[in-house]
Amino acid sequence: MVSAHPEPPSQPQAEATGAGAAPSQPQGSQRTHTEVAVGILLRGDGALLLATRPPGKPYAGYWEFPGGKIEAGETVEQALRRELHEELGITIGPASVWRVTEHDYPHALVRLHWCKVRSWSGDFDMREGQTMAWQHFPLQVSPVLPGAYPVLDWLEQEWRQGRAQSSQKP
Numbered sequence: 072m073v074s075a076h077p078e079p080p081s082q083p084q085a086e087a088t089g090a091g092a093a094p095s096q097p098q099g100s101q102r103t104h105t106e107v108a109v110g111i112l113l114r115g116d117g118a119l120l121l122a123t124r125p126p127g128k129p130y131a132g133y134w135e136f137p138g139g140k141i142e143a144g145e146t147v148e149q150a151l152r153r154e155l156h157e158e159l160g161i162t163i164g165p166a167s168v169w170r171v172t173e174h175d176y177p178h179a180l181v182r183l184h185w186c187k188v189r190s191w192s193g194d195f196d197m198r199e200g201q202t203m204a205w206q207h208f209p210l211q212v213s214p215v216l217p218g219a220y221p222v223l224d225w226l227e228q229e230w231r232q233g234r235a236q237s238s239q240k241p
């Protein structure tokens with residue numbers, strides 16, 4: 072079993088080198104949120120999809136849920152559909168926001184709009200050189216982006232509740 076919450080290095084490699092890192096933002100109250108659409112792809116057997124962050128980005132190699140930044144004029148759903156097509160080659164069905172979280176990284180203050188996605192079409196094609204893995208709890212991959220910890224905790228709680236309920240059924 073692999074812990075979902077290992078301690079990340081204080082300076083991820085890509086940031087230390089500056090390779091692919093987002094421009095640094097002003098500190099304190101002037102920092103603006105980067106809005107991000109994130110997809111929790113759920114398979115019929117309850118597995119969820121994680122992928123590694125592509126080389127050249129902050130936290131490269133960390134596991135994350137697929138998604139990316141929302142562009143001007145896009146809804147969360149539109150951004151997610153575009154990102155998942157660009158990154159994974161799939162076209163998602165309906166997606167609506169399930170939870171919103173924030174995380175303050177050295178490279179960005181992000182607001183993450185999490186959507187559960189249960190239907191998609193097309194074959195998975197890792198177009199940015201990522202690795203993908205369908206995961207059940209406990210996760211077998213590590214490390215995971217710190218901004219995903221709260222959502223992993225909620226999903227694990229749901230999974231435990233579902234398991235407890237199904238074991239009580241006659």
Ligand SMILES: Nc1nc2c([nH]c(=O)n2[C@@H]2O[C@H](COP(=O)(O)OP(=O)(O)OP(=O)(O)O)[C@@H](O)[C@H]2O)c(=O)[nH]1
Pocket residue numbers: 107108109128130134135136137138139140141174176179181183216217218219
């Ligand atoms: N996709 C994704 N991003 C996450 C997760 N958790 C989390 O904190 N983030 C943060 O959300 C931001 C997403 O930005 P990104 O750089 O991946 O977005 P993008 O694909 O549009 O990048 P680009 O600007 O290079 O095209 C990053 O700061 C990342 O650290 C997660 O589980 N999935």
